[in-house]
Amino acid sequence: MDHLVLSDASRIVAGILLLSIVTIEFGGWFMTKIVRGQVPMTDFQKAFARAGHAHAGVLVTLGLIAQVLADATTFDGAVGRLVRLLIPAAAILMSGGFFAASAGRNVTQPTKAIVILWLGAASLAAGALTLGIGLLTA
Structure with a gap:
């Protein structure tokens, strides 16, 4: 029976x-x-x-799927490592950004820590775009 073989990195x-x-x-x-x-x-x-809790769960799941998909590309070296880490990094940054931006007593609007959320969104976009292009060109 055939089975899925992942790269060591994935x-x-x-x-x-x-x-x-x-x-x-x-x-x-x-x-x-x-x-x-x-x-x-x-x-x-x-x-x-x-929102932070939901983003963590969804993006960790997407990060798992991305590991399998990354192995279907021709990326190797630094680009391959980057592709494998961008979506999981988004899970940490986006969910952490929601929590950090609302931390404190009686907070009713995002604090400056919201920048962490936006860094996560950039990481997600970069990971999805790079992986998508990699799959289309493999």
């Missing part, structure tokens, strides 16, 4: 991403405390907490 990043799911689970538990009113937050902070 296997390592995928393993790290799978381990990171435990932190996302912890975030889900914390979200249950937020929605039950056990953690004092403004409506803005609750919205950003939900």
